[in-house]
Amino acid sequence: MNFASFREKMAYQPILLGVFALLASGALAWASSATSDSIAAAEAKDLRDSLSEVLPRGLADNDFLKDTLDIERNGKPVTIYLARRGGVVIGAIFKLAERGYAADIQVLMAVDADGRTLGVRVLKHAETPGLGDKIELAKSKWIKTFDGKSIGQPSLEQWAVKKDGGVFDQFAGATITPRAVVKTVKGGLEFFSEHRKEILGEKS
Amino acid sequence: MNNAFGSIMKEGLWNQNVVFAQLLAMCPTMAVTTSGTNGLGMGLATTAVLLVSNIMVSMIRHTVSSQVRIPVFVVLIATLVTIVDMAMNAWLHDLYKVLGLFIALIVVNCAILGRAEAFAVKNGVFASAVDGLAMGLGFTGALTMIGLIREFLGSGTLFAQASNLLGPSFAFLEMKIPGYGGALLMILPPGGFAVLGFLLAGKRVMESRIEERARAATGTPDAITA
Numbered sequence: 455m456n457f458a459s460f461r462e463k464m465a466y467q468p469i470l471l472g473v474f475a476l477l478a479s480g481a482l483a484w485a486s487s488a489t490s491d492s493i494a495a496a497e498a499k500d501l502r503d504s505l506s507e508v509l510p511r512g513l514a515d516n517d518f519l520k521d522t523l524d525i526e527r528n529g530k531p532v533t534i535y536l537a538r539r540g541g542v543v544i545g546a547i548f549k550l551a552e553r554g555y556a557a558d559i560q561v562l563m564a565v566d567a568d569g570r571t572l573g574v575r576v577l578k579h580a581e582t583p584g585l586g587d588k589i590e591l592a593k594s595k596w597i598k599t600f601d602g603k604s605i606g607q608p609s610l611e612q613w614a615v616k617k618d619g620g621v622f623d624q625f626a627g628a629t630i631t632p633r634a635v636v637k638t639v640k641g642g643l644e645f646f647s648e649h650r651k652e653i654l655g656e657k658s
Numbered sequence: 659m660n661n662a663f664g665s666i667m668k669e670g671l672w673n674q675n676v677v678f679a680q681l682l683a684m685c686p687t688m689a690v691t692t693s694g695t696n697g698l699g700m701g702l703a704t705t706a707v708l709l710v711s712n713i714m715v716s717m718i719r720h721t722v723s724s725q726v727r728i729p730v731f732v733v734l735i736a737t738l739v740t741i742v743d744m745a746m747n748a749w750l751h752d753l754y755k756v757l758g759l760f761i762a763l764i765v766v767n768c769a770i771l772g773r774a775e776a777f778a779v780k781n782g783v784f785a786s787a788v789d790g791l792a793m794g795l796g797f798t799g800a801l802t803m804i805g806l807i808r809e810f811l812g813s814g815t816l817f818a819q820a821s822n823l824l825g826p827s828f829a830f831l832e833m834k835i836p837g838y839g840g841a842l843l844m845i846l847p848p849g850g851f852a853v854l855g856f857l858l859a860g861k862r863v864m865e866s867r868i869e870e871r872a873r874a875a876t877g878t879p880d881a882i883t884a
Contacts, residue, residue: 462723465802466723466725467723467725469728470722470723470726470730471722471726474733474734474735476728478734478736478737481741482737482740482741484746485740485741485744485745488748489744489745489747489748489749490748491748492748492749493744493747496748498750499751500751500755570852578691581842582842582846583692583842583845584813584840584842584845585842585844616767
């Protein structure tokens with residue numbers, strides 16, 4: 455039986471598909487194993503870079519990437535990276551998300567042991583370019599207004615944008631976006647104070 | 659022979675341009691052309707996939723029966739794109755952060771399956787490679803052009819962040835128009851459609867001018883009355 459006539463047979467189609475699926479899986483498995491180490495290393499570097507963005511340089515002396523604690527918040531675990539100095543926890547870094555105008559806004563924030571924000575950065579968002587994207591540090595310094603703020607300084611009612619009677623600026627043409635970020639940071643500080651003892655490793 | 663490849667190039671770059679003539683791949687075209695750099699990056703990644711997929715489809719064209727060719731091509735293209743995606747994430751991580759979102763979009767780029775079906779499955783390996791390259795470069799040119807126009811009108815810059823994509827030595831490409839805030843609309847989806855529409859119209863006008871001039875040169879009666 456020559457190839458041309460076999461090609462027209464019914465059995466040829468599934469065999470051909472099977473062979474290609476097998477070859478594709480093999481190629482993918484090989485590529486995945488060849489790249490997984492480099493990808494993991496690159497992602498760890500990304501995480502380290504973004505974590506050291508919110509934590510002032512030289513504040514911690516431990517490898518906080520590996521010093522983590524998981525605490526549940528609204529049914530979902532939040533990974534908290536613990537910054538230590540001489541073995542004592544001096545700050546916590548964690549990631550929270552809140553619904554913005556277009557999609558969830560991911561915020562990374564660092565809080566010191568007294569409950570003051572050390573730094574806040576927006577990691578990921580899909581806000582309107584030119585209006586809502588002023589929450590990025592690359593576009594505006596607005597995100598730095600959170601530095602050093604805590605619950606009580608300003609007071610709980612003033613943790614809002616100016617339009618809602620708070621102390622934080624909103625942007626012309628975009629109120630929902632900064633409102634969501636303020637709400638996230640406020641929620642993060644409350645989350646920290648609720649679990650303060652747990653995070654700082656103090657006996658209750 | 660040379661002439662044949664020349665005409666394949668011309669088809670890909672101009673006559674049958676993926677964006678401006680075939681109007682294929684509109685999804686990535688609209689999504690990524692918010693800046694010239696994004697358009698260029700997406701175009702180059704697509705060119706690489708198109709080149710390899712055309713070569714491979716052409717190589718297996720006698721083995722694959724026509725009944726199952728579509729699933730086989732889809733598996734082939736999806737595998738290729740996934741490998742490119744992983745390789746870029748591993749070894750070109752900074753570039754991947756800029757383009758990562760768009761790489762996966764190449765799988766659903768109908769231009770790639772379109773070329774496999776319309777060209778590679780009927781032609782030899784070398785001709786298919788030339789076709790893939792020409793179509794890819796035509797696509798890259800179109801995306802870069804739309805991206806540059808939208809970027810220029812929308813944010814008042816040209817090739818912003820090009821050094822992220824091509825390396826620091828290309829930083830000279832980056833330009834900013836001082837004192838121009840930009841028209842936001844051009845960055846948003848309607849701007850993409852508007853720019854594409856004007857470019858399509860421009861290409862039609864240009865082609866009819868060229869045709870008219872050619873007719874005038876050969877001296878057909880049509881041209882004389884005009």
